[in-house]
Amino acid sequence: MRELFINIKSLVQVRENQTVLKGRAMQELPCIDNAWMLVENGKIKSFGEMSTCPYDVTENHTDCSNRFILPTWVDSHTHLIYSGNREQEFVARIKGKSYEEIANSGGGILNSAKKLQETSEEDLYLQAKQRLEEVIQLGTGAIEIKSGYGLRKEAELKMLRVAQRLKAEYPLPIKVTFLAAHALPNEWKNNKSGYITHVIEDILPEVAKENLADFIDVFCEKGYFDIDDTKRIIEAGKKYNLPAKIHVNQFHAIGGIKLAVEENILSVDHLEVMNEEEFEFLQQASIIPVALPSCSLFLSIPYTPGRKIIDHNLPLALASDYNPGSTPSGNMNLVVALACIKMKLTPEEVINAATLNAAYAMQVENEVGSISQGKKANFILTKKIPSIGFIPYSFGNHQIESVYLKGNKQ
Numbered sequence: 001m002r003e004l005f006i007n008i009k010s011l012v013q014v015r016e017n018q019t020v021l022k023g024r025a026m027q028e029l030p031c032i033d034n035a036w037m038l039v040e041n042g043k044i045k046s047f048g049e050m051s052t053c054p055y056d057v058t059e060n061h062t063d064c065s066n067r068f069i070l071p072t073w074v075d076s077h078t079h080l081i082y083s084g085n086r087e088q089e090f091v092a093r094i095k096g097k098s099y100e101e102i103a104n105s106g107g108g109i110l111n112s113a114k115k116l117q118e119t120s121e122e123d124l125y126l127q128a129k130q131r132l133e134e135v136i137q138l139g140t141g142a143i144e145i146k147s148g149y150g151l152r153k154e155a156e157l158k159m160l161r162v163a164q165r166l167k168a169e170y171p172l173p174i175k176v177t178f179l180a181a182h183a184l185p186n187e188w189k190n191n192k193s194g195y196i197t198h199v200i201e202d203i204l205p206e207v208a209k210e211n212l213a214d215f216i217d218v219f220c221e222k223g224y225f226d227i228d229d230t231k232r233i234i235e236a237g238k239k240y241n242l243p244a245k246i247h248v249n250q251f252h253a254i255g256g257i258k259l260a261v262e263e264n265i266l267s268v269d270h271l272e273v274m275n276e277e278e279f280e281f282l283q284q285a286s287i288i289p290v291a292l293p294s295c296s297l298f299l300s301i302p303y304t305p306g307r308k309i310i311d312h313n314l315p316l317a318l319a320s321d322y323n324p325g326s327t328p329s330g331n332m333n334l335v336v337a338l339a340c341i342k343m344k345l346t347p348e349e350v351i352n353a354a355t356l357n358a359a360y361a362m363q364v365e366n367e368v369g370s371i372s373q374g375k376k377a378n379f380i381l382t383k384k385i386p387s388i389g390f391i392p393y394s395f396g397n398h399q400i401e402s403v404y405l406k407g408n409k410q
């Protein structure tokens, strides 16, 4: 299979051997104007300026006049697999209840866990599949998916098996994260440390044996899991070669960033609440901060200080956090728009954060995240738009004409 794309207004995010970008380097977005690109066997074969195109343009080709090609979005943080919805909690919040109050009265993550435990694996798969197909149409071409709504051995394994089935059936890179330490189940209400032991000694070995996960995660937060719990989870993950990506500093700064640096984990996600010293801790590590602005929008909580993170010469990735409670949307087009509007990032910075840096945050930087020879031909062909900045500018909308995964139009 071979297809030539010609007259591309601009081929965006063209890179050679670049993995992660930090600080000022995030301002640069290398492009080739008036370009061609050849896709062969699902991969990017070659590209260049139209004037140098060595191929016969009468062969199987797509004319991309007035349209841009950029790598698909990489969504490095989602909870795509869940059962039903939490629309009633949404309404309760509109009427004045806080996310915390709802969680404390049995709603929140425990509400989703109860639903998921009662849902068959097949039904769960069908619900997740529909969401995955929707986000692919919105330009997502690599995705991380977490467990964490099972909170019991069988239900956690069920979620992970569904994720593995999606991974086997869809043509985009999928990474799977084990997040049994997402909330304390009621049956362990008076024995948090016992639950962590159960996760580490009874569930994790099974997850590892069946090769069901790539990463490990924990919700490090007041009222959920503290620093000692988080440390136990991260270190248990290390024993099974599962790098950690953690939920941290969403509502309170309780010391999770310092721990993440000491443990040298892969990513710290959320960071809506940051202490001054935590920027400096991050400068000592190669951890990637991941901001989730549509979660801030939906919960009306502060936005991650993305501008300040980049200005501290740190890298930044953007992700959706798609989940039923805090972010029932996996629309990365909205994520990049919000990062411009609310975090004061430039269009170039948000595209870097949602492609190349996001790929690093889920360890798929060798496969996707840029237009590079040999990477997967996962890319977005835009509508006719005047500039690349038009994508975040037209917030609430998207500018995608077609999405290609492994060179095939979806």
Ligand code: NIG
Pocket (backbone or CB within 6 Å): 108, 109, 112, 219, 247, 250, 295, 321, 323, 324, 325, 326, 327
């Ligand atoms: O990333 N913060 C923890 N977990 C999810 C929300 C989970 C839920 O409310 O169901 C998040 O926002």
Ligand code: FE
Pocket (backbone or CB within 6 Å): 077, 078, 079, 247, 321, 323
């Ligand atoms: Fe999350």
